Each structure stands twice: as structure tokens, then as C-alpha cells.
Amino acid sequence: MTEQNFPATPGLMAKALKEGIFAGVLALGMFLLYVGIKTDQNINNELIWYPRWGLLAIFVLVAGIGRFLIVGFVAPHINQRRLAKAKAGIPEVSEDKGFFRKHFLKIALVALVLYPPVVMSIYGTQGSLKFVDNFGIQILIYVMLAWGLNVVVGLAGLLDLGYVAFYAVGAYSYALLSDLFGLSFWVLLPIAGILAAFWGIILGFPVLRLRGDYLAIVTLAFGEIIRLVLINWTDVTHGTAGISGVAKASIFGIWSFDVGASNNFAKSFGLPMSSAYYKIFLFYVILALCMLTAYVTLRLRRMPIGRAWEALREDEIACRSLGINTVMTKLTAFAIGAMFGGFAGSFFAARQGFVSPESFVFLESAVILAIVVLGGMGSLTGIAIAAIAMVGGTELLREMEFLKLIFGPDFTPELYRMLLFGLAMIAVMLFKPRGFVGSREPTAFLKERKAVSGSFTKEGHG
Amino acid sequence: MANPNAAAQPLLKVSGVETFYGNIRALAGVDIEVYNGEIVSLIGANGAGKSTLMMTICGSPQARNGSVVFDGTDITKMPTHLIARRRIAQSPEGRRIFPRMTVLENLQMGAGLDKLKYFNEDVEKMFTLFPRLKERQAQRGGTLSGGEQQMLSIARALMARPKLLLLDEPSLGLAPLIVKQIFEAIKVLNEKEGLTVFLVEQNAFAALKLSHRAYVMVNGKVTMSGSGKELLANPEVRAAYLEGGRH
Ligand SMILES: Nc1ncnc2c1ncn2[C@@H]1O[C@H](COP(=O)(O)OP(=O)(O)O)[C@@H](O)[C@H]1O
Ligand SMILES: [Mg+2]
Numbered sequence: 001m002t003e004q005n006f007p008a009t010p011g012l013m014a015k016a017l018k019e020g021i022f023a024g025v026l027a028l029g030m031f032l033l034y035v036g037i038k039t040d041q042n043i044n045n046e047l048i049w050y051p052r053w054g055l056l057a058i059f060v061l062v063a064g065i066g067r068f069l070i071v072g073f074v075a076p077h078i079n080q081r082r083l084a085k086a087k088a089g090i091p092e093v094s095e096d097k098g099f100f101r102k103h104f105l106k107i108a109l110v111a112l113v114l115y116p117p118v119v120m121s122i123y124g125t126q127g128s129l130k131f132v133d134n135f136g137i138q139i140l141i142y143v144m145l146a147w148g149l150n151v152v153v154g155l156a157g158l159l160d161l162g163y164v165a166f167y168a169v170g171a172y173s174y175a176l177l178s179d180l181f182g183l184s185f186w187v188l189l190p191i192a193g194i195l196a197a198f199w200g201i202i203l204g205f206p207v208l209r210l211r212g213d214y215l216a217i218v219t220l221a222f223g224e225i226i227r228l229v230l231i232n233w234t235d236v237t238h239g240t241a242g243i244s245g246v247a248k249a250s251i252f253g254i255w256s257f258d259v260g261a262s263n264n265f266a267k268s269f270g271l272p273m274s275s276a277y278y279k280i281f282l283f284y285v286i287l288a289l290c291m292l293t294a295y296v297t298l299r300l301r302r303m304p305i306g307r308a309w310e311a312l313r314e315d316e317i318a319c320r321s322l323g324i325n326t327v328m329t330k331l332t333a334f335a336i337g338a339m340f341g342g343f344a345g346s347f348f349a350a351r352q353g354f355v356s357p358e359s360f361v362f363l364e365s366a367v368i369l370a371i372v373v374l375g376g377m378g379s380l381t382g383i384a385i386a387a388i389a390m391v392g393g394t395e396l397l398r399e400m401e402f403l404k405l406i407f408g409p410d411f412t413p414e415l416y417r418m419l420l421f422g423l424a425m426i427a428v429m430l431f432k433p434r435g436f437v438g439s440r441e442p443t444a445f446l447k448e449r450k451a452v453s454g455s456f457t458k459e460g461h462g
Numbered sequence: 463m464a465n466p467n468a469a470a471q472p473l474l475k476v477s478g479v480e481t482f483y484g485n486i487r488a489l490a491g492v493d494i495e496v497y498n499g500e501i502v503s504l505i506g507a508n509g510a511g512k513s514t515l516m517m518t519i520c521g522s523p524q525a526r527n528g529s530v531v532f533d534g535t536d537i538t539k540m541p542t543h544l545i546a547r548r549r550i551a552q553s554p555e556g557r558r559i560f561p562r563m564t565v566l567e568n569l570q571m572g573a574g575l576d577k578l579k580y581f582n583e584d585v586e587k588m589f590t591l592f593p594r595l596k597e598r599q600a601q602r603g604g605t606l607s608g609g610e611q612q613m614l615s616i617a618r619a620l621m622a623r624p625k626l627l628l629l630d631e632p633s634l635g636l637a638p639l640i641v642k643q644i645f646e647a648i649k650v651l652n653e654k655e656g657l658t659v660f661l662v663e664q665n666a667f668a669a670l671k672l673s674h675r676a677y678v679m680v681n682g683k684v685t686m687s688g689s690g691k692e693l694l695a696n697p698e699v700r701a702a703y704l705e706g707g708r709h
Pocket of ligand 1: 483486488506507508509510511512513514515
């Protein structure tokens with residue numbers, strides 16, 4: 001808030017124009033080689049290149065016009081609103097929340113429960129597959145993973161860059177144990193969680209004394225170690241080839257989704273054969289797992305261990321001087337976070353029917369962490385929104401076939417996933433530096449809840 | 463007025479304690495005793511080792527040589543959280559409240575030892591002692607003023623129902639009026655509830671006036687001790703810590 005733009009400043013348009021041109025030139029410089037020129041090799045393995053001036057022009061124009069609009073219109077508008085708010089002098093007193101906001105979670109849950117039947121009635125059994133799977137299950141897996149990591153990063157404040165390791169432990173636990181012992185998903189789900197929690201503790205011990213950057217590096221290494229073990233321990237894990245034919249989950253053993261089984265779900269109900277039923281079932285399974293994660297997290301936050309996590313994030317020394325065993329506090333955070341990762345992992349294996357080290361690369365950890373940070377470290381709602389935006393956005397990109405009309409037939413929108421991811425992160429961090437839901441819900445109240453809460457509690461006012 | 467009774471056992475007995483940061487010796491054989499019901503203060507210049515002594519009592523860092531005995535138990539090599547569970551509560555240097563938690567939540571953290579059994583009762587007490595905290599109960603710790611943070615830090619320590627309260631420079635950086643309020647609160651707690659207080663201060667005048675007994679620390683050693691009044695009258699102390707200071 002260094003500059004205070006008053007409406008209709010005469011120099012404003014000139015300034016916007018200048019900055020717009022500057023941004024355009026900058027974009028030209030940045031993208032000239034990356035976008036403007038495409039390299040390829042021909043049949044003789046020779047390097048050939050050809051220009052893509054049209055695409056380059058689009059990039060430059062987007063940057064230039066975008067900057068012009070932001071400086072000329074968006075920024076003054078925002079400043080004006082801030083100014084008006086400051087003049088009014090009301091520190092956003094939390095007036096009674098509207099019906100929607102008050103019951104947001106219940107409404108969201110009902111909407112999610114109704115989602116598969118609604119989609120199915122609109123798009124038909126087969127047509128609903130995409131929505132239930134890509135836009136439902138895929139997002140919910142990340143919601144669950146991010147909520148699990150949130151225990152470690154958001155609540156306990158321990159920066160974990162190797163979270164995907166526990167996801168992998170869960171997935172391989174299910175894949176291997178179901179193959180070896182023929183145990184069902186419902187038996188192996190808790191076992192996978194326990195095994196992952198065990199590995200969480202294994203990771204926790206050596207990093208007990210580490211904080212911040214050092215902790216991040218060691219957890220990163222841990223994630224890579226697990227992945228390398230999965231690649232190289234070929235006798236057990238089949239290395240990079242992975243394990244295929246992982247058993248499907250069943251409806252508690254009563255109905256199966258195996259095509260040949262006599263108790264096949266579709267057969268039992270006289271429905272036409274379709275893989276959609278399995279996906280819909282999986283949708284409800286992951287939804288239930290997410291709810292379990294949310295419930296446990298919310299409960300724990302109100303219990304001594306949850307309070308200890310949050311206190312640990314704030315000040316470890318103060319924690320100790322208040323009689324909190326920080327060793328146990330950290331280990332439980334790692335263990336519980338890892339357990340949720342393990343649940344998600346075994347679910348992933350059952351859904352995919354195939355696991356390989358490919359699925360557990362560092363990028364996954366980074367994406368999950370990004371979701372937690374974007375959501376606002378600690379806020380379940382914020383994280384869910386971030387997961388929907390990020391994962392749903394990625395899936396949407398796949399759908400944007402029409403972009404090929406603009407950018408040419410060899411334009412594959414998925415490839416720009418990470419670019420968009422990065423842009424989104426920068427945007428969120430610029431406008432909402434504490435994430436989508438940056439304010440923390442307090443857990444302690446005396447008698448009745450006063451309306452004062454929340455209003456003064458936003459940081460960064462003073 | 464509680465006076466050290468030669469026959470009674472001290473609540474806290476620090477004997478010959480040496481504490482090191484790496485190779486640097488910050489405490490060079492410190493002996494201090496605090497008896498039940500006393501306010502004892504430790505004064506000394508910046509860098510004398512006052513905070514180090516306070517932290518050594520709490521076991522972080524631990525003393526390399528010597529012993530710290532609390533309530534008849536040797537706590538020299540005990541981990542910090544177990545020392546705290548023996549009811550030594552601390553308002554450390556820099557206050558160290560939890561900035562993102564509300565005032566009430568901070569107090570809750572202090573009451574964890576008894577699993578919040580006396581929480582409501584004790585919170586009311588704290589609000590009587592520091593009415594400012596009551597007004598601010600739903601506000602985040604990090605947005606409180608310095609004086610309020612100090613009050614919160616002391617109140618949080620008191621929520622643990624301590625046998626011994628350690629205060630590290632509660633007056634640091636605060637307006638004189640607030641300092642007066644805080645010292646008044648300490649006095650009330652001591653007189654009404656018999657709370658034992660070990661106070662570290664640079665504000666020697668206020669500390670000596672409040673204390674039953676006091677120690678003077680120079681370069682990691684205790685160089686002088688006596689009743690608060692004696693030290694206030696002592697010309698050496700006056701020259702080093704009082705003249706030109708606050709009156
Ligand atoms: N964490 C630390 N690491 C190294 N030296 C320290 C540390 N803390 C304090 N010291 C040194 O120990 C000495 C005593 O410090 P301190 O106990 O903080 O003094 P006081 O509280 O009396 O101002 C000082 O010389 C200080 O530089
Ligand atoms: Mg000090």
C-alpha cells in the first residue's frame with residue numbers, strides 16, 4: 001500500500017500504459033526462445049526449428065494487456081475499497097454469519113453426497129464416469145492428502161517435503177499384502193494406515209531436533225529414499241514396472257466389483273455392466289475417508305494433543321516450559337499425518353489397480369504442500385478449496401480442447417499445468433498472503449461466544 | 463514477611479552451577495536459595511548471565527557442573543517439560559506467548575498440567591488480577607501491546623498453579639505505569655496467596671523495593687546478596703545499578 005491511487009488520477013492511464021508496455025517487452029524477452037521458437041528433430045535426427053510468432057504474440061499481449069488492466073483498473077479499485085473500509089473505521093465486525101456460511105460444511109457435505117446420482121441422471125451411467133472419477137475422486141484424494149499433511153505442516157508447523165512417502169507406503173502396503181495374503185481392502189486399510197504411521201515415527205525420530213529448512217531437507221530426502229527403495233527392491237516391488245492387478249475394493253465383502261465374480265454388484269441388481277458403479281462406490285469411500293480425516297483433525301484440535309501441536313508451531317521453547325513433551329508431540333503429529341497418507345495410499349492403489357514408483361515423485365509432495373499453503377495452513381475449508389481449485393483446474397485443462405483451435409493442433413494444455421499452478425500460487429500469495437482462509441478459528445471460549453471474536457483477531461491490522 | 467529460616471529447607475537451591483554455551487562459560491559457580499513465600503530478585507547488568515541462570519533452572523541449557531534442587535528433588539539433569547510439571551512456571555525473557563492463539567487459548571496452554579481442571583476458576587482469578595486481559599480475551603496474543611503481552615505471559619505461567627514463579631525482566635520495554643501495575647500484581651500474589659517468586663530484573667530500583675531478598679550478579683557470578691532494603695542502601699549497588707536509573 002505504498003501508492004495511494006485516487007480515482008481519475010490524470011497520470012494513471014499513462015502509468016498503466018507504460019507498465020503494460022514494459023510487461024509486454026519483458027514477456028517478449030522471456031518467451032522469445034521458449035515459446036517463439038519450437039525445436040524438433042527430423043527423421044535424420046537433425047535439429048530443426050521453426051518460429052511460432054502467433055503464439056508468442058498471444059503471450060506478449062496477455063502479459064502487456066493484463067498488466068495494463070491491473071495497473072489502470074484493478075489496483076485503483078482495490079485501493080479505493082481499502083480506503084473506504086479504513087475511512088469507515090469499522091474493523092469488519094463479524095456480524096451474524098449468513099445462513100449459507102453458518103451451515104457451509106453441512107451444505108457442502110450434502111452436495112457431495114448427492115453429486116454422483118445427480119451427475120448420473122444428467123450424463124447417464126457411462127457419461128458420469130469422467131465427473132465422478134476425474135472431478136470427484138481425484139480431487140478428494142488430494143483433499144485427504146492435504147488434510148493429512150495439514151496435521152504436520154499446518155498444525156504442528158513441521159515442514160515436511162516428503163509426505164508422498166507415506167502415500168507410497170499405504171499404496172504398496174495394500175498392493176503387496178492383498179496380493180500375498182488375499183486380504184480385503186477393508187482389512188488392509190487400517191493396516192496400511194498403521195504401517196504408514198509407523199514410518200512416520202521412523203522419520204520423526206531423526207528429525208526431532210531439526211526445524212525449518214533443515215527439517216525440510218531431511219524429509220525431502222526421506223521421500224526420495226522410499227521412492228528409490230521401491231524402484232530398486234525389485235524382488236518385492238517389481239521396481240519401475242510396478243504392481244498391476246491390484247485387487248479392487250468390495251462393498252464390505254457383500255458385493256464385488258470383479259467382472260467375473262458371482263456377487264458382482266451390477267449382476268446382483270440386474271444393472272447393465274459398467275465401471276461407473278465401482279467409481280461411484282469409490283467416490284463414497286474416499287468421501288468417507290475425508291470426513292474421517294476432518295473429524296479426527298477437528299476433534300484433536302480441541303484436545304490437549306491438538307493444542308500442543310499448535311503451540312509447538314508457535315513456540316517450541318515456550319511449550320517445554322509449560323510442561324509439554326515436545327518429543328511426543330512431534331512424533332504423534334508425524335504419525336497421525338502419515339496415517340492419513342497411508343489411508344489415501346491404499347485407497348489410491350485400490351482405485352488405480354496399479355502402483356508404481358512413478359506415482360510417488362517429489363512433485364506430488366510439492367503439490368500437496370502447495371495445496372496446504374494455498375488453503376491457509378491449518379484451515380480445513382481453505383485447503384479443500386485449494387484442492388478443488390488446483391486439482392480441479394488441472395483436470396479442467398485436459399478438457400480445454402478448444403484451446404487447440406487458438407494455439408494450434410499440437411498444443412497440449414496439460415503441459416501448462418505447472419505453469420498455471422505457479423501463476424495461481426503467486427496470485428494467491430499476492431492477494432491473500434495467508435492463504436484462502438488465513439484466519440485461525442480459536443478453540444477456547446468462555447461461556448457464550450461473543451461477536452467480538454474474529455473481528456479483532458485478524459493479524460496485520462496494527 | 464517471610465524471612466529465610468535457617469532450619470527450613472529452601473524451595474529452590476542452586477549450588478555451584480556452571481553453565482556453558484559451547485566453550486563459553488556463562489555461569490561461573492552460582493549459589494542461590496529461594497525459600498517458600500519469598501520474593502527474591504536477581505539484578506545485574508546486561509549480559510551478566512541472569513537469563514542463563516533462569517533457563518538453567520528450567521533445564522535448557524542444563525548446568526554442566528553444580529546442582530539445582532527443587533522441593534527436595536535434584537532437577538539438574540531433568541528435561542525441561544518434567545521440570546515444568548514439578549510446578550516451576552516461567553515467564554521467560556521475551557515473553558514467548560503464542561502469537562496466533564487468542565488470550566484465552568494462551569491461558570489454556572498454561573493450564574495443561576491439570577488437564578484444565580481448574581481452568582474456569584483460574585481464568586477468573588487472572589482476569590481479576592489483570593482486567594486488561596479480560597477485555598482482550600478473544601484477541602490474538604500477537605496483536606496485544608507489550609504490557610498486555612507481559613501480563614498474559616505471567617498469567618499463563620500462573621495458570622499452572624506453580625510452586626515457584628520465575629520472571630525474567632517483566633518490566634523490559636514497558637511504560638512505568640504498566641510496570642507499576644505488574645509489580646503490584648506480583649506483590650498481591652505473594653502476600654495473598656503466598657506465591658514464591660524469583661525475579662530477574664535490570665530495573666533494580668523497582669525490583670529491590672519489591673523483594674524480600676536479592677542477589678547481584680556480575681559476569682556469571684553472584685557478587686552480593688542481602689535483603690532488598692540493604693541492597694537499596696548499599697553504596698556500591700547504588701553506584702552501579704541505581705544512580706541515573708529509574709527512581
Ligand atoms: N544462546 C546463547 N548462545 C551463546 N551465548 C549466549 C546465549 N545466550 C546468552 N549467551 C551469552 O551468555 C551471557 C549471559 O547472557 P544472559 O544470560 O542472556 O544475560 P542477561 O540475561 O543477564 O542479560 C552473555 O555473554 C551472552 O552473550
Ligand atoms: Mg536476560
